[in-house]
Amino acid sequence: MPALDKNSARSDLKEFIVKAFLFGNKNQTFADSDSFMDKGIVDSTGILELTSFIEKKYGIAIEDEEMVPDNLDSINNLVGFIARKLG
Amino acid sequence: MDFNKNSLKIDAAQVSNQLAGLILNQVGGVLKKTGAVVGISGGIDSSVVAALCTKALGPDKVLGVMMPEKESSDESEALARKLGKKFGFETIKENITEGLSGLGCYRERNEAIKQVFPEFNESWKCKIVIPTNILEKKTFNVFSLCIENDAGEKKTKRMPPSAYLQIVAASNFKQRLRMTTLYYHAEKRNWAVAGTGNKDEHEQGFFVKYGDGGADLKPIGHLFKIQVFQLAEYLGVPKEIINRTPTTDTYSAEVTQEEFFFGLDFYRMDMLWHALETNIPAAKAAKVLGLSVEQVETGYANIRRKILATEYLRMEPLMANK
Numbered sequence: 001m002p003a004l005d006k007n008s009a010r011s012d013l014k015e016f017i018v019k020a021f022l023f024g025n026k027n028q029t030f031a032d033s034d035s036f037m038d039k040g041i042v043d044s045t046g047i048l049e050l051t052s053f054i055e056k057k058y059g060i061a062i063e064d065e066e067m068v069p070d071n072l073d074s075i076n077n078l079v080g081f082i083a084r085k086l087g
Numbered sequence: 088m089d090f091n092k093n094s095l096k097i098d099a100a101q102v103s104n105q106l107a108g109l110i111l112n113q114v115g116g117v118l119k120k121t122g123a124v125v126g127i128s129g130g131i132d133s134s135v136v137a138a139l140c141t142k143a144l145g146p147d148k149v150l151g152v153m154m155p156e157k158e159s160s161d162e163s164e165a166l167a168r169k170l171g172k173k174f175g176f177e178t179i180k181e182n183i184t185e186g187l188s189g190l191g192c193y194r195e196r197n198e199a200i201k202q203v204f205p206e207f208n209e210s211w212k213c214k215i216v217i218p219t220n221i222l223e224k225k226t227f228n229v230f231s232l233c234i235e236n237d238a239g240e241k242k243t244k245r246m247p248p249s250a251y252l253q254i255v256a257a258s259n260f261k262q263r264l265r266m267t268t269l270y271y272h273a274e275k276r277n278w279a280v281a282g283t284g285n286k287d288e289h290e291q292g293f294f295v296k297y298g299d300g301g302a303d304l305k306p307i308g309h310l311f312k313i314q315v316f317q318l319a320e321y322l323g324v325p326k327e328i329i330n331r332t333p334t335t336d337t338y339s340a341e342v343t344q345e346e347f348f349f350g351l352d353f354y355r356m357d358m359l360w361h362a363l364e365t366n367i368p369a370a371k372a373a374k375v376l377g378l379s380v381e382q383v384e385t386g387y388a389n390i391r392r393k394i395l396a397t398e399y400l401r402m403e404p405l406m407a408n409k
Contacts, residue, residue, distance in 0.1 A: 037227075043396040044228045048248040064245055067227055 004058075004083040013078050016053050021046055032075040047072060054078070060085045090367045090375055095357055097314050099321030103142065106306050110143035113304045114279050120303070122148035122278035126269050127178065129153075129166030131319050131328055132307060133283040138174055138322040139306055140281055146175035152272055154265045156184040166328050173325055179272070183264050192260035199253035203232050203246050211236050215254060216243070228393060262298025270301075279303040287312045287356065291390065292397020300400065311357040351386070359386045 010032065021041055022028045036042035042050060050072065051062050060082065071081035114120050123140040127133045140149045153167045164180065171178035187193065193209070200207045207213070212235040217228050230251055233243040246254070266280075273280045282302025284294050289308045294300040307315055312333075319329050333353075351359075355376060362372035362383070369383040376383070 037392050037395070040395060044230070045248055045252065047227045047229055048246065048251055051245075052247055064231070067229055067245070069227065072227070 004079070004086050006079050006083060009058075009079050009082060010075055012057065013054075013075055016057075017041065017050070017075075020049055020053070030075075034075075035069070035073050037069065037073055050078075054082060058082050058086065088365050088367065090362055090365065090371055092358075092375060095311055095313055095361055097317055099317045102310075102314075103139065103318060103321055106139050107143040110140055110281070110304065110306055114144060118279045118303055120273075120277055120279040122150070122276055123281045123304075124150045124152060124269050124273040124276070124278050125281045125283065126265055126299075127151040127153055127167040127170060129163040129170070129328060130283075130331065130333060131324065132285055132288075132315055132333075133167075134170050134324045134328050135315050135318050135322060136281050136283045136306055137170060137176065138324060139318075141174045141176055142322070146177075148278070149174075149176035150272060150276070150278070151176055151178040152269055153178060153180045154183050154268055155180070156182065156187055156261065162331075166325070166331070169325050170328065173323070181268050183261070183268060186264050187260055190260045190264065192257050192264075196254050196257035199250045199257065200232065200234065202250040202253075203244055204234050204242060207234055208236070215246075215251075228389070228396070259295045259298055262295035263301075266298050266301040273303075281306060282308065284308055285310050285312050285315050287353070287360075289401070291393040292400045294400065296400045311361065312353040313357045316353075355386070356390075359383065360390050363387045363390055 017036070018024060018026055018028075030036075030039055030041060034041075036046070036050075047067070051067065054060065055062055062085075066081070069077070071077055110123070114123055123144060125133060125137045125140060127137055137149060137151050151167060151171050153164055155164055168178055196213075197207065197209055200213055214233050215230045216233055217230055230246065231243050232246050232250070232254065233241055235241045269280045272278075280302045282299065282305040284299060284302075284305055285307050286309055288294050289300075289305065307318075310318070316329065355378075358376055359372065361367075362375075369380045369387065372378070373380045373383045378386075
């Protein structure tokens, strides 16, 4: 499996989050380290949507025990998690 | 502020009297109604509200409405009847199965279940659950679908968002039809609908907007679940009701409120939440509750997330001029 292009993943994930949860409003900024839950960007239904997107986009299966904030709750955590899954 | 194992202990006699006075004033003085209708499920919350309404208004001014459907537990009706007998108010039964069928509740829900488990048969049972042990690790409040076939074999799987949303939306017909039924009986008597949600349900969003959340007054909406238990003991709610495991009466498979929503037993949930609300440092709460500091911080974060994620449920319709 090819290694993850982290910059490209960062950009793709941000684009998905802005489109899916922020009505495409790119002015509503958030840092790569910001917690989606604390910032109120993604709720628990949103996490399901995010998980589905990642599984399809990167061809990985996310196990229930991997559904934790350390893996999914910020752009940095997501990129790190996907890289580990693909690595 | 002091925080100890008895921090949520109430003077049940005093609180009952205060609430009875408040109900009398709200129903008659504020709402200008002459009685109260309560949906009774045989659970502790509705039993306490019915008992308080009876204390406030008298048994002749209280109606308990049982609203079972084909997936309800038989035990609910027997306990609800026992409650009515104990406090002397009238009870009636409205079976809502036909109404739910007409609305497509079962059909729409089962169709969504089959997206996740194509083998699902309509005679099987189902429920949705969240991961329990929320103190053990930082976790999202993500629901999974659990099905149980006729032989009792269970399967659980995380749901795609479309299936999850459809199952919840279809299941919510149950609470909304119950609300509609309660208002029918209230309006024809010029009475009010007394809601039965407690603080845990109201503030963490464990209710259906305009379903069980739809009521004219919510006498126990500010009380923690463990305080509702104290009131129940004082008011003389039958023991079988007090000792019954709280359930949602929403899914065909037996599901406790703990596994469905709260992910924690009520004592620890309520005490943690009280500690969080009163700014008790995690180290102090940990000591009192026999938990690690990390567990308390994880619990605090989980409660905060639930409150934040369910704000929409508590909002009034948004007006253009406000």
